[in-house]
Amino acid sequence: MEALNEVWVHLTTTRDAPPTWAILVAALVALVAVGSAVSWRVSRGLITIAHEGGHALVAVLTRRKLQGIRLHSDTSGVTLTRGRPTGPGMILTALAGYVAPSLLGLGGAWLISEGYVTLLLWAVLVLLACMLLLIRNLFGVLSLVVTGGAVFALSWFAADEVQGICAYLAVWFLLFGGVRPIMELQRKRRRGRAPDSDADQLARLTVLPGGFYILFFLLVAVASLAGGVALLVPLPLSFA
Template sequence: MTEVWVTLTTAQPRPDEWVVLLSALTALAVVTWSTSWQISRGLVTIAHEGGHALMALLTRRKLQGIRLHSDTSGVTLTRGRPTGPGMILTAAAGYVAPSLLGLGGAWLTSSGYVAVLIAVVIALLICMLLLIRNLFGVVSLLATGGAIAALTWYAPPDVDAIIAHLAVWFLLFGGIRPILELRRKRRYGRVPDSDADQLARLTVLPAGVWVMLFLLVAVASLAGGAYLLVPLPAGLG
């Protein structure tokens, strides 16, 4: 336990600036290229549904379970008052969760606490695994958690830092694309029961405003994460 504690509390040195920038470009390419996005989008869905689930627990709603589907969609089932602050916060948490998780990850990674970030992610995946109610969701979480555990167990610390940067950039960029897709789908009336539409029925704000609020949080998280991860030139810090 002493060795684990030392590993968690020992800050790792920052990787070279070119490594950070290359990680950002790689993550951006994965998010913008349709083929790689369809393969990796499920990771953003895990964060999205995890955001719903966490907020449901924080607002003391009854969490009934989470389902992840092969088309990269998901659903989080809760029980409680159909209106009120708890329901509003739970519905609003999904689309902003990947970006906020990326921002938190950027803070830990930029501070050198890569091991803490990995431990937190694995702990969250284990908690979600207890709430999954379909086979595909179980397989998805086991595959994701197993890959993270294997990489961090066998890879040296400097490789862990590169992987952490890549994952954080992916969440920061990947948190924006689903919101843009939601905005486009709503324009054609293809998602009448989206989170934004549910929030419109729960509040006085129209769905379009909620979409813009989601996007504002995602863009602000990207800006904040970039500020934390990319060192300022000498003389500007």
């Protein structure tokens, strides 16, 4: 019991935020990573992990049978569930993917704004470990092992200041990275290249068109980004 108490104290010990200039630099680096075609091809897989994790979590919460997750080298992914092909559970599961990165980013922004950097890092490790149990292809296993290993190394070996900056960078990346896939999806839909996208599946499940769900995804992503900015950037700005 004493050991558990020590672990809990370690996880919930708060830290001071980095200086505002460092927070803004982290935001700029994340924005460049999302905006650059080259870096986006490399880093987009992290958004896919969050996307498929969102599908999987909501499937479990709505009591659908979760059969597995696949992550592919082209940064696409798929979450396989079994249950009623229609109804609230299927609708909520389909809704969850595109909003998951942004909502995770917003939750992470709240945690680090309160100083819970270590708690955030270990929460990410737990989520990745749970996803690893559901992965059904080799590339997906490698993706999660590499990502989880990097987060573990950061939480275990890096100095507190480095952990703090990396946590801000990761949260900014989720907030910015939650927006771009939605824009990409709409461009593909205009060209008829995404007939089975989440938005189009939702259109077939409900009376609303796919464009409505694109707008919904985008509103959630933009609202999460605005909330993240409010949480992460001290006002009035101070470069002390």
